[in-house]
Amino acid sequence: MDWKALAAYTDKPIARSGEIIEREERVLPKAVAIKYFPMAIERGRGSLVWDADGNRYIDFLTSAAVYNVGHGHPAVVEAVREQVGKLQNYTIVYFYNDRPVRLAERLIETTPGTFAKKAAFAFSGSDGVDGAIRAARSFTGRRQVLCFKNAYHGMTTISLSVTAIVGREIRERVCPDRNVVFLEYPDPYRNSWGIDGYGDPEALTEAAMKEVEEALARHRGDVAALLIEPAQGDGGMIFPPRPFMRRLREVTEREGVVFIDEEVQTGMGRSGRWWAIEHDDVVPDLIVSAKALGGGLPISAIVGRADILDDLPSPLLAYTHTGHAVSCAAAEATLSVIRDEKLTEKAEEKGRRLADWFRRRAERFPFIGDIRQRGLLMGVEIVSDREKKSPDKAMALKISWAAWERGLLLITFGRDGNVLRLAPPLNISEELFLEALDRLEGALDDASSGRVPDGILTHLQGW
Numbered sequence: 001m002d003w004k005a006l007a008a009y010t011d012k013p014i015a016r017s018g019e020i021i022e023r024e025e026r027v028l029p030k031a032v033a034i035k036y037f038p039m040a041i042e043r044g045r046g047s048l049v050w051d052a053d054g055n056r057y058i059d060f061l062t063s064a065a066v067y068n069v070g071h072g073h074p075a076v077v078e079a080v081r082e083q084v085g086k087l088q089n090y091t092i093v094y095f096y097n098d099r100p101v102r103l104a105e106r107l108i109e110t111t112p113g114t115f116a117k118k119a120a121f122a123f124s125g126s127d128g129v130d131g132a133i134r135a136a137r138s139f140t141g142r143r144q145v146l147c148f149k150n151a152y153h154g155m156t157t158i159s160l161s162v163t164a165i166v167g168r169e170i171r172e173r174v175c176p177d178r179n180v181v182f183l184e185y186p187d188p189y190r191n192s193w194g195i196d197g198y199g200d201p202e203a204l205t206e207a208a209m210k211e212v213e214e215a216l217a218r219h220r221g222d223v224a225a226l227l228i229e230p231a232q233g234d235g236g237m238i239f240p241p242r243p244f245m246r247r248l249r250e251v252t253e254r255e256g257v258v259f260i261d262e263e264v265q266t267g268m269g270r271s272g273r274w275w276a277i278e279h280d281d282v283v284p285d286l287i288v289s290a291k292a293l294g295g296g297l298p299i300s301a302i303v304g305r306a307d308i309l310d311d312l313p314s315p316l317l318a319y320t321h322t323g324h325a326v327s328c329a330a331a332e333a334t335l336s337v338i339r340d341e342k343l344t345e346k347a348e349e350k351g352r353r354l355a356d357w358f359r360r361r362a363e364r365f366p367f368i369g370d371i372r373q374r375g376l377l378m379g380v381e382i383v384s385d386r387e388k389k390s391p392d393k394a395m396a397l398k399i400s401w402a403a404w405e406r407g408l409l410l411i412t413f414g415r416d417g418n419v420l421r422l423a424p425p426l427n428i429s430e431e432l433f434l435e436a437l438d439r440l441e442g443a444l445d446d447a448s449s450g451r452v453p454d455g456i457l458t459h460l461q462g463w
């Protein structure tokens, strides 16, 4: 990132961040990142972060939907401190420890389904997806995985093989896997069938189910799993039509296919329920969680049917640091904070207000194309023409740059990189929420009135 060129477009001091940017580019490969702004984050507290130059931001990105309980929540910090003081970790591959057992008990209680469940742990959403697919293939003795176009499931080898947002050529070059079938995710706003999925959710569901049935018929007897995000996150926060998840549950049951509910981004209260799939009244076979689970510490979990998880022979879910005691302590504290502070209800209430706020501005800002929200899972699609629904990535980047300038951290995502990603902590205070809306209004004004120069576009990478 040419931070010196970007310095010409901002009044903020950014030299200290600039120095870190230059050093990072010397020693880290570019593949670790999709960079947005010239900032190195140094400190976080609650819904606020500060960069190396002391600039303050309200955090509407939360480290990519990690800080559902905010930065440095005292209960999480205390749990970590206590555990570090006692034991950082001792591998459970060889002995036993109470921490992962307690966390598994809590997650089993929190997830849908009354059947016998177990939980397995690792470190990131990517390895959680890998483990779930390994378990499904082992349990069914089949190979194929049905997954969805525009999905992001991770960067480890198996999870990359089911990540459609990455170009097919490079995906197949680095991890060839022929046992994956990509289907169209039914996007009510824009889909290849030309169906208005908001007006006619049944027709959209039928069109998508036809593809599912065709794939099942093509690979009859060889489909191990169906892997789906209940709302496609990095795909642009897309919510499928209501009947779709239930129909998928019916066909997976009929065909003996393992239903993997991928809640790395959507889970842990963000949707207004513990798990986004609860909005659809569907009980999956396995749930994958990560990101917000550790309250800022790295941990992932696969929670679900004991018979499926137990089918994998030892040591196929063993990692030296599996069920790391400190991460488990942080995760248990995070679960308690979400329950005790009623954060699902807060997500519901703040999310509804945020969506209403955008709706009220749609007339003034014609580039607001679609507002998608459930709890504080939220995306706002930016378009250059509402009728034609033409994606406007440049405008979306300008809005996020203007927000950054004004001290509000938000970025873009989606297949066309034109969706504003809004993911504040679920416990953001009323005062900061209102301050954020004020800044957002300024950012929309800046971008729409041409005050954000085109020059920044050559520097921001973005999705």
Ligand SMILES: Cc1ncc(COP(=O)(O)O)c(C=O)c1O
Residues within 6 Å of the ligand: 064, 123, 124, 125, 126, 127, 129, 152, 153, 154, 155, 229, 233, 234, 262, 263, 264, 265, 266, 290, 291
């Ligand atoms: C839905 C979803 N699944 C999986 C992943 C991968 O998680 P991680 O980056 O923790 O490996 C992500 C990350 O953005 C994600 O959004």
